[in-house]
Amino acid sequence: MAVVTIPLTEEQLAKLREKARRLQVPPETLLAASVEDLLSRPDEEFLRAMGYVLRKNSELYRRLAAGA
Secondary structure, three states: OOOOOOOOOHHHHHHHHHHHHHHOOOHHHHHHHHHHHHHHOOOHHHHHHHHHHHHHOHHHHHHHHHOO
């Protein structure tokens, strides 16, 4: 497992610790979960392209679903 070091201001560190305390997890666990969430999300550009294709071909998909 790799270790990553990131600089945080004292204010950011205080907010992180407070949020972790409220969630009853260590700050490191909260950060790891946040990174995992970020990395598991689809890329915004892909989502825009997918939306465009779905809108562009909506009539075709409707007809295919109707069996026409």
